Amino acid sequence: MKITERILVDLCRKMNADQLKRWDSGLKIERRGDEYFVIRLFRKPQNGRPRCLDLYRGSSREIKAFCDGFTHAAELVNSASAE
Numbered sequence: 001m002k003i004t005e006r007i008l009v010d011l012c013r014k015m016n017a018d019q020l021k022r023w024d025s026g027l028k029i030e031r032r033g034d035e036y037f038v039i040r041l042f043r044k045p046q047n048g049r050p051r052c053l054d055l056y057r058g059s060s061r062e063i064k065a066f067c068d069g070f071t072h073a074a075e076l077v078n079s080a081s082a083e
Helices: 005-017 060-082
Strands: 025-032 035-042 052-058
Touching (some): 035 060
Antiparallel strands (some): 035 052
């Protein structure tokens, strides 16, 4: 299956609404030229801290794999903090 920009944006939107809902930041997928970037956006920026950070860059397949892994890690963190 071909990984399109729309698939990546929808995946990111779902992560922000579910797994990252209670986090201080969310993720955004951005395309620059031939590469995609995963950007961490802080919801409440503070003085001395950047508003966003580039986390990862790569092809659409690499970005999807990164997001899948990030989702899994977020689920583990959320379940551990709920206990």
